[in-house]
Ligand code: SF4
């Protein structure tokens with residue numbers, strides 16, 4: 001299947017980022033220079049797993065006689081390996097990157113939820129949590145793809161170490177959640193605090209359906225993410241588009257990059273301030289952490305940058 005999705009490349013090769021870096025006389029994002037060794041080690045691990053995304057398929061095929069049961073078995077395996085939520089969809093060209101051609105018909109999606117408590121420790125902690133979660137996604141998707149190939153079906157893992165998938169349309173189709181105004185997918189259990197991994201395959205899968213639980217109605221009235229974005233990159237509620245029948249808001253990438261790529265601090269603020277991290281799941285602990293975090297943001301001004309734990313802005317010293 002030939003892909004039609006415009007997936008953004010990472011780093012200076014991305015045209016908008018390349019232009020911004022050149023304008024500021026930089027050869028790479030400052031954030032990259034300040035990454036701690038543990039983050040670099042995690043990146044090395046997902047790059048290593050990127051070399052074994054695909055492999056030999058067992059020539060002896062296991063016939064699937066009960067589709068729902070076979071899919072459930074695969075889902076349970078992913079959950080046992082550490083996935084938080086799993087779902088399946090038919091693979092469509094708009095989920096596949098332009099320039100990629102995948103000989104698969106189905107996509108198995110998984111996400112691993114992040115520990116929201118780290119927001120209280122600043123952007124370095126948020127970044128560390130995200131890279132650690134990405135490694136888990138890479139490990140799980142690699143093992144699942146291996147398993148599917150052992151059943152006699154072609155399968156390829158997609159994760160930070162190498163992927164051909166546009167994450168949001170795939171996750172949406174597989175029933176993980178609704179697209180929020182901050183541009184990320186909101187899941188009822190985790191809000192947008194999760195990271196994904198995928199397996200595309202020829203193995204037939206029982207399909208899940210998109211879900212709705214009122215997010216986009218709330219986004220029409222809620223402005224928390226937009227009001228906290230330093231770059232003013234999140235559009236007003238009425239400036240949405242509809243793609244493949246799905247309503248979504250498009251973040252102004254150039255504005256976002258001026259904060260999220262040109263500073264030494266990781267920026268994940270739009271996701272971290274979204275109340276869906278506790279609003280549907282009723283998690284009292286996360287609600288308490290959310291209140292503390294938003295209390296800190298209120299104290300220093302909502303559009304204040306996130307802070308380093310050892311360099312808090314005035315008013316948050318202790
Ligand atoms: S913060 Fe509010 S407007 Fe932004 S995505 Fe979350 S619910 Fe929607």
Ligand code: SF4
Nearest residue numbers: 229256259267269270
């Ligand atoms: S990552 Fe930061 S700068 Fe970019 S849209 Fe979100 S809050 Fe704004």
